Amino acid sequence: MIFEIDSVELYFKEKTILNGIYLKTETGKTTSLLGRNGSGKSCVLNIAFGTLIAKYSHIRLNNKPLKKPLYQTQLASFLPQYHFTPNQVKVSVLFKLFNVKWKDFIVEFPELTKYKQYKINTLSGGERRLIEIYLILKKNAKIILLDEPFNGISPLYIDKIKLLIEIKKKHKAIILTDHRYQDVIAISDTIYLIKNGCSKLINNLTELEDYNYLLQGSL
Ligand SMILES: Nc1ncnc2c1ncn2[C@@H]1O[C@H](COP(=O)(O)OP(=O)(O)OP(=O)(O)O)[C@@H](O)[C@H]1O
Numbered sequence: 001m002i003f004e005i006d007s008v009e010l011y012f013k014e015k016t017i018l019n020g021i022y023l024k025t026e027t028g029k030t031t032s033l034l035g036r037n038g039s040g041k042s043c044v045l046n047i048a049f050g051t052l053i054a055k056y057s058h059i060r061l062n063n064k065p066l067k068k069p070l071y072q073t074q075l076a077s078f079l080p081q082y083h084f085t086p087n088q089v090k091v092s093v094l095f096k097l098f099n100v101k102w103k104d105f106i107v108e109f110p111e112l113t114k115y116k117q118y119k120i121n122t123l124s125g126g127e128r129r130l131i132e133i134y135l136i137l138k139k140n141a142k143i144i145l146l147d148e149p150f151n152g153i154s155p156l157y158i159d160k161i162k163l164l165i166e167i168k169k170k171h172k173a174i175i176l177t178d179h180r181y182q183d184v185i186a187i188s189d190t191i192y193l194i195k196n197g198c199s200k201l202i203n204n205l206t207e208l209e210d211y212n213y214l215l216q217g218s219l
Contacts (some may be wrong), residue, residue: 001027001075001142002062002174010043017043018054025173025190027142032167032184033177034202034213035194041177042081044194045145048175049078050192070143076128078142081148085132087121089143094120094131100138109134126152133161137168146169146176150174150183162187181214 008021018040025031028205033041046052048059050069059066061075070076085094095102112127120128133149148164150158158180165174165187178184185191191202195211208214 001173002060003143003175004063005044006046006058006060007056008044008047008054008058009056010047010048010052012206016197018047018194021194022201023175023192025143025169025175027167027173028173029189029212030169030187031190031192032185033175033186033192033194033199034181034184036213039194040197042147042192044149045175046080046178047076049076071121072192075141076143076145077136077139078145079136079147079149080135081151083125083128083132085120085128087119090116090158091118091120091122091123091131092116094135098134098139100191103151104138105134108164109157126154126157130157130161134164135159135190139162141171144174144175144176145164146170146178146213148178149176150180158183183210186205 003026004024006022008018010018021044023031033044035041043052047054047057048070050071059070093104102116115123130154143199149161159179162183185205192199193202193208193211193213200211202208205219207217209216
């Protein structure tokens with residue numbers, strides 16, 4: 001599966017947000033989007049998924065134009081920036097809804113065993129986020145979009161999520177964005193930086209400093 005998004009133009013009222021975005025991912029690859037706060041990363045993911053309509057955007061799957069929103073195809077699953085699980089639903093019910101095995105989860109995260117019958121909104125924000133990321137990564141989807149998967153997650157769990165992404169990408173095409181650039185760099189096959197509404201393919205990591213995304217000497 002090859003996924004491409006191209007020629008994106010997005011405006012909010014008179015303000016230009018995006019005006020030259022291209023990015024590509026494919027099965028076996030993690031493609032990442034970096035950029036400062038407000039540069040438009042979440043907008044790109046939402047446009048890709050079909051939950052935000054841009055003035056222009058072209059999406060291709062396996063080199064063919066996609067004529068309907070990606071979310072209608074059942075091919076993709078999307079971790080939005082904020083909690084997507086309904087407050088009152090029990091953890092066990094969420095696993096059933098996503099057709100994901102609880103027993104596999106507690107092998108990876110035994111500390112969360114006690115939460116099986118809890119309502120999701122009674123967990124801490126990070127624990128809830130961890131379950132949401134796990135469900136999205138384990139869901140039977142060929143394209144995975146992850147908006148800030150590491151946000152609010154403790155270091156040990158971040159390492160486990162990174163490992164899970166590496167395992168899952170063998171059969172999935174992944175696009176992710178996060179501010180933890182070192183973690184992002186560690187698991188990315190391709191990186192784009194969004195700057196001034198345009199995506200720039202990063203061929204050499206020092207370009208992240210040259211484009212003033214990172215301070216000189218950060219790498
Ligand atoms: N519904 C909206 N109406 C007006 N402006 C919006 C709307 N959604 C996003 N924006 C603006 O679009 C720009 C890009 O927002 P976006 O959330 O995509 O940035 P981001 O790169 O994901 O930022 P962050 O890293 O802080 O999450 C911002 O300037 C934001 O204020």
